[in-house]
Amino acid sequence: MITLPDPATWVLSIYATCGGLLICCLETQLKFLRVIIAMNFGFLFSSLWRFVFYLxxxxxxxxxxxxxxxxVGIIFGVVGLFNIYVLCRYPSYRKMREKIAEEEDKRIEARISREVKKKAVQSAFGS
Structure with a gap:
């Protein structure tokens, strides 16, 4: 017979899912997501606090x-340790990652701008 987990497990599952999605959104390096995350979850930009979050x-x-x-718990611990090692040992990595993210943001903004202009012309001329 199949039984449902207790409410505590549901709450932990929701928390773990939200935490995982937060990490995924942070690692996408998209400007609009980074700004939202920086405003609400700024601790993730500190290597120590990100490690604590992974733990x-x-x-x-x-x-x-x-x-x-x-x-998965062990994997989170290992990823947290690796993350803090890389960010502390190689500060140039963070700078390089930010530069790549800025370039990607510019490409995305240029593409969005082209699409907006295209839609504006289409709606203006009714085609």
């Missing part, structure tokens, strides 16, 4: 109690 997510997944939760 919290790791303990949340560890709390599921199954082998998958424990594996």
């Amino acid at each position: 919290i997510l790791g303990t949340v997944t560890w709390a599921y109690g199954n082998i998958f939760g424990k594996a």
Whole structure:
């Protein structure tokens, strides 16, 4: 018989999902997402606090109690350690990543601008 998990597990699952999505959005390096994340979750731009966040997510997944939760918890811990190592050991990496993100933002903004102009011309001339 299939049973539903208890409410605490649901809450932890929602928290872990939101945390994972937050990390994914941060790593996309899109300007509009970075600004929102920086305004609301600025601690993720500090290597120490990002490490703490990874550890919290790791303990949340560890709390599921199954082998998958424990594996993901260990992975979060390893990723957190690797992340803090890279950001502290190679500060030029952060600068390079920001430069690449700025170039990508410019390309995206140029494409959006072209699309907006195209739509404006189409709506103005009714074609």
